Amino acid sequence: MASSEENEMYSKQWEGCMEIAVQTARTAGQVIREAFKHEKEVSTKSSPVDLVTETDRLVEDLIISSLREKYPSHRFIGEESSAAGEKCLLTDNPTWIIDPIDGTCNFIHSFPMVAVSIGFAVNKELEFGVIYHCLDENLYTARKGHGAFCNGIQLQVSKETDMSKALILTEIGAKRDPATLKIFSGNMERLLKAQVHGIRVIGSATLALCQVASGAADAYYQFGLHCWDIAAAAVIIREAGGNVIDTSGGPLDLMSRRIVAAGTVEMAHYIAREIQTITYERDDHNAN
Amino acid sequence: MADSWQECMELGISIARNAGKVICKALQNEQSVMLKTSPADLVTETDQKVEKMIISAIKEKFPTHSFIGEESVAAGAQCVLTDNPTWIIDPVDGTTNFVHRFPFVAVSIAFAVNKVTEFGIVYSCKEDKMYTARKGKGAFLNGVKLNVSGQTDITKSLVITEVGPERDPKILKTFFTNLEKLLNIPIHGFRAVGTAATDVCFVAAGEADAYYHIGLHCWDIAAAGIIVTEAGGVLMDTDGGPFDMMCRRIIAASSRAVGEAVAKHIRAFPCARDDEQIGVHANGN
Numbered sequence: 001m002a003s004s005e006e007n008e009m010y011s012k013q014w015e016g017c018m019e020i021a022v023q024t025a026r027t028a029g030q031v032i033r034e035a036f037k038h039e040k041e042v043s044t045k046s047s048p049v050d051l052v053t054e055t056d057r058l059v060e061d062l063i064i065s066s067l068r069e070k071y072p073s074h075r076f077i078g079e080e081s082s083a084a085g086e087k088c089l090l091t092d093n094p095t096w097i098i099d100p101i102d103g104t105c106n107f108i109h110s111f112p113m114v115a116v117s118i119g120f121a122v123n124k125e126l127e128f129g130v131i132y133h134c135l136d137e138n139l140y141t142a143r144k145g146h147g148a149f150c151n152g153i154q155l156q157v158s159k160e161t162d163m164s165k166a167l168i169l170t171e172i173g174a175k176r177d178p179a180t181l182k183i184f185s186g187n188m189e190r191l192l193k194a195q196v197h198g199i200r201v202i203g204s205a206t207l208a209l210c211q212v213a214s215g216a217a218d219a220y221y222q223f224g225l226h227c228w229d230i231a232a233a234a235v236i237i238r239e240a241g242g243n244v245i246d247t248s249g250g251p252l253d254l255m256s257r258r259i260v261a262a263g264t265v266e267m268a269h270y271i272a273r274e275i276q277t278i279t280y281e282r283d284d285h286n287a288n
Numbered sequence: 289m290a291d292s293w294q295e296c297m298e299l300g301i302s303i304a305r306n307a308g309k310v311i312c313k314a315l316q317n318e319q320s321v322m323l324k325t326s327p328a329d330l331v332t333e334t335d336q337k338v339e340k341m342i343i344s345a346i347k348e349k350f351p352t353h354s355f356i357g358e359e360s361v362a363a364g365a366q367c368v369l370t371d372n373p374t375w376i377i378d379p380v381d382g383t384t385n386f387v388h389r390f391p392f393v394a395v396s397i398a399f400a401v402n403k404v405t406e407f408g409i410v411y412s413c414k415e416d417k418m419y420t421a422r423k424g425k426g427a428f429l430n431g432v433k434l435n436v437s438g439q440t441d442i443t444k445s446l447v448i449t450e451v452g453p454e455r456d457p458k459i460l461k462t463f464f465t466n467l468e469k470l471l472n473i474p475i476h477g478f479r480a481v482g483t484a485a486t487d488v489c490f491v492a493a494g495e496a497d498a499y500y501h502i503g504l505h506c507w508d509i510a511a512a513g514i515i516v517t518e519a520g521g522v523l524m525d526t527d528g529g530p531f532d533m534m535c536r537r538i539i540a541a542s543s544r545a546v547g548e549a550v551a552k553h554i555r556a557f558p559c560a561r562d563d564e565q566i567g568v569h570a571n572g573n
Contacts, residue, residue, distance in 0.1 A: 048443075048474060049474055049475075049476055049477065051476070105446065105476055105477050106446075108476075109437070109446045109476070109495060109496060109497070110493075110494060110495050111446060111479065111490065111495045111496055112495060136415075158388075164327060167384065167385075167388040167390055172471070172477065172478070176471055176472070176474050178468070178472060181468045181471050181472065182468070185464040185467060185468055186464075188451075188464070189460050189461075189464055192328075192451060192455060192460055193455065193457065193460070195327045195328065195455060196328075197328055197330070197384050197387070197388065198328065198384045198385075198451065198482060199451060199480065200390065200480055200481060200482055201478060201479050201480045202479060202481060203477060203479055211390065214389075215389065216388055216389045216390045216391065217388065217390060218388070
């Protein structure tokens, strides 16, 4: 059993990594800010609405290469590497989990909600998260056991337990077939009928999750997001006092492509009970 | 004539900025929330205080002008647009966001003479974004000229809408049928940020390609409407017909083609016109 001294040393290692993550996120954010003003060349991935640009790939390469230089033995899970065929396998090894541009559709349209997300796990446990809103230049950070912050100001989730006073965020995901859309609408409709204050859709899962962490929204739920959308935000929300669970009501499963996050456990479970599942292939589906 | 509207506009901008400061300060505090037409139709003391502040500041300089303000109308004032110079005011667009401290809250001030909008001001206060447009002189965000995206292809469009405070099951059904029809086209995606004025300004800024909404009010879109048209966009009714500020329906789009494509896929539910409430609060007039 590790002593508290050993735990502290162990945890301090990751502090250094987090500082590098912050610098890297800011640098990447600047590249994205510059590219924002220009014409973007767009391609599609899994569907006509699953979009990607050269900037996504460039920024991911930039992040991974600068982290690899400092930490050559670490492993990397990145959105674009994964799209290029790399396995999405989380081992015990220190692993960086990266979304170079969360909100690519927003980026393409210059809709001003775009973030860099860098998560970090060791022994399959999420240790810290960094999310950088590239346009507002808001930096959200959290390290396990050390609180969550936005630009240095401590974050605290909402304590709301009453659904009829909730502001809820969600996103639609890449699947747009009629059956999926029916479930997606049905979920929103059910929550509205429960008299929630409102539902918002901003186009970036990580920034939406940060709104939950800051207490400006009471909950977030989504089907279809990826481990690189969840990894950093999960730490930030937990460290701000909130809850992240699976949509089934069980514990969060990083590779499951789904999440419910809320300020209170009551709110999280209420939403999990109300929503019907939209199934997406697991991120680690090819990682045996 | 044009000179005196410029003076009005400058006053409007300065008042919007001051109102924004009051709202941002209030954003730091807990809000006492009241309900209007439904459990999701919220109003606070800040809404009422800011509207009074705006109207009295304008009345001091322009005592003969008329006013249409969200909270005044809620308190029984008439919502009639005459030829008289008229200020159309939403003191806090995005009250639900305001209550939750969700960072999209705007002051909206429009000015019409002979029923024609002369200028519009939308101040998204948390973001410190001042959107303005003067008829014939273009639209601006913090002094930088705005242009709509110019997108003509609905399948490459980002569309914004809002649910609003309606919770009637039939109305929700219409809302979701509309949304599913658009997503099925397909479109790139949809957004809902919680303030109509800011939503339309996203279209004006070229950051989204269309906004549609059924059930909103004249004070939500009077200012943003001229901002989007001065940025090169179009306004229309949800059936593709001409836009009518009092009819509670709008499409604001980057092009006629995108606007008409949206209109083709959505159906409106019935809404009482804003200027149809005349009899409701009448004192025998």
